[in-house]
Amino acid sequence: MDYKDLANLIFPDVNEISYYEEKYPRRNLSDGAIVTRFAPSPTGFVHIGGLYQGLIARKLANQTGGVFFLRVEDTDQKREVEDGIIGIVNSLRDFGFEPDEGMVSEIEGKGNYGPYKQSQRKEIYQAYAKFLIEQGKAYPCFCSTEDVEEIRTKQENAKIRPGYYGVWAKCRNVTVEEAYQRIQNGEKYIIRFKSPGREDRKIKHHDVIKGNVDFPENDQDIVIIKADGLPTYHFAHAVDDHLMGTTHVIRGDEWLSSVPLHLQLFNELGFKAPKYAHIAPIMKNDNGNKRKLSKRKDPEAAVSYYAEEGIPSDAVKEYLLNIANSTFENWRRANPDKSMNDFELQLNKMSVSGALFDMVKLLDVSKIVISKMTAEEVYENSLEWAKKYDKELEELLQDKEYALKVFGIERGNKKPRKDISKWSDVKENISYMYDEEFEKDEAEYIYQVINDKESIEKILKLYIEKYYDENDDKQAWFDKIKELAGEMGYAKEVKEFKANPDMYKAHVGDVSTVLRIALTKRTNTPDMYEIMQVLGKGRIAKRFENAIR
Ligand code: GLU
Numbered sequence: 001m002d003y004k005d006l007a008n009l010i011f012p013d014v015n016e017i018s019y020y021e022e023k024y025p026r027r028n029l030s031d032g033a034i035v036t037r038f039a040p041s042p043t044g045f046v047h048i049g050g051l052y053q054g055l056i057a058r059k060l061a062n063q064t065g066g067v068f069f070l071r072v073e074d075t076d077q078k079r080e081v082e083d084g085i086i087g088i089v090n091s092l093r094d095f096g097f098e099p100d101e102g103m104v105s106e107i108e109g110k111g112n113y114g115p116y117k118q119s120q121r122k123e124i125y126q127a128y129a130k131f132l133i134e135q136g137k138a139y140p141c142f143c144s145t146e147d148v149e150e151i152r153t154k155q156e157n158a159k160i161r162p163g164y165y166g167v168w169a170k171c172r173n174v175t176v177e178e179a180y181q182r183i184q185n186g187e188k189y190i191i192r193f194k195s196p197g198r199e200d201r202k203i204k205h206h207d208v209i210k211g212n213v214d215f216p217e218n219d220q221d222i223v224i225i226k227a228d229g230l231p232t233y234h235f236a237h238a239v240d241d242h243l244m245g246t247t248h249v250i251r252g253d254e255w256l257s258s259v260p261l262h263l264q265l266f267n268e269l270g271f272k273a274p275k276y277a278h279i280a281p282i283m284k285n286d287n288g289n290k291r292k293l294s295k296r297k298d299p300e301a302a303v304s305y306y307a308e309e310g311i312p313s314d315a316v317k318e319y320l321l322n323i324a325n326s327t328f329e330n331w332r333r334a335n336p337d338k339s340m341n342d343f344e345l346q347l348n349k350m351s352v353s354g355a356l357f358d359m360v361k362l363l364d365v366s367k368i369v370i371s372k373m374t375a376e377e378v379y380e381n382s383l384e385w386a387k388k389y390d391k392e393l394e395e396l397l398q399d400k401e402y403a404l405k406v407f408g409i410e411r412g413n414k415k416p417r418k419d420i421s422k423w424s425d426v427k428e429n430i431s432y433m434y435d436e437e438f439e440k441d442e443a444e445y446i447y448q449v450i451n452d453k454e455s456i457e458k459i460l461k462l463y464i465e466k467y468y469d470e471n472d473d474k475q476a477w478f479d480k481i482k483e484l485a486g487e488m489g490y491a492k493e494v495k496e497f498k499a500n501p502d503m504y505k506a507h508v509g510d511v512s513t514v515l516r517i518a519l520t521k522r523t524n525t526p527d528m529y530e531i532m533q534v535l536g537k538g539r540i541a542k543r544f545e546n547a548i549r
Pocket of ligand 1: 038039040041073237249250251252255
């Protein structure tokens, strides 16, 4: 009786691995092409850090003419939730980095290297586990959870490194005959890897992001196939990334310490190991303490948060590129009009420790992204957001023609308005352009330098009766405000006022402010000329009357 008999007893019906090696041929790609993946577990929560990793992977595949695929890692069925996959698929779609291959729904995938959901690959893992057993590189382990716990307690008491290894690995020395017998007797078992490693030997490894790292060899006989017949993460990683032709494993750095085990698995399986790039997590400054963005504590850790707030996905992506490579900011400054897809991301320029997530900065990026949109794009995006999250705004936006005029104010020119950083800002930013909203607004008119009732009344009356002409261009319009200032005895030029501050009570700018406040109750608005053009003379007059009252 030999290993082969034991392997046949355990996995009688699986294919030879040659079957899979032929079924999934090496990919025919040009030199330097990066094949990489996003491999989340469908826990129902898409973390912004996962999206960040996915974005980096997607970009590198694009930059090198490679392949980016989505593999769903659902072997831990306790953690899995219903509809977890669709959330991931939709997030990637919403952020515009759909995979070339991989899952497209809960059960379906596209591409020649599937299935792309691990629970659908059970027999593949078993074929490779059988292959290891046949060579004596894996074995059935009959230890119960209690046995393993007992080993652990003994190790803790003796202050010895914990785990199933060396002399502690009870079942690695069970003979083939005994194992065969026990399985036939119906005893329960799992499959463990027989590690050839030694803890007192070091391996040197080069990580694409972290650089050179030294580790002790792995000597743990880790579980590769669990009692439910599914693989553990480690084993599935080796089998899948081999068969799927992954050249670069881009993943969170919580996996860095597993590299010795993973290299060993690749080696024992006879596979060429991929390159590894371990990404540091996104951090948050929590009252001076730097910690990981937490699913539990930080709403912004959830990808869904950005959609709810109405932060455009392009802004989030652009911000994530900022975090990924500090060179991005300079590149953006030098290339304000280029698509972020033109930026060459470099893995070896990623920060080794986690970058800080800064919401203020993200909103700044977002303002610029939105400022570059056309009125039509702003309209469509706001409306789409409003339909889901703000019925009142949806109502306001019903008159598309008018809304386009409002959004068109100071847009499409060299210095476009930058007052919107998220769609949830829109209502506040445009409400005064809607008479009903404006009348509902209970804010006071707070005048500034010119604030006596008489002067204000006179300015508003004179302006609408004598000076305002809808056909004026911007220059003529402004000249009229100067004339009005002159007529009222204020300085027509700010310069003149500054040169002779004692001669005047106020200047043309202060007159403008009176007009602006009477029109909008705000001191800060986009271009007033354009606002007046959109409102038209009748509505301006009415607002002035109300202001006087
Ligand atoms: N399912 C693993 C995780 O979500 C994937 C790690 C990897 O990319 O290999 O952490």
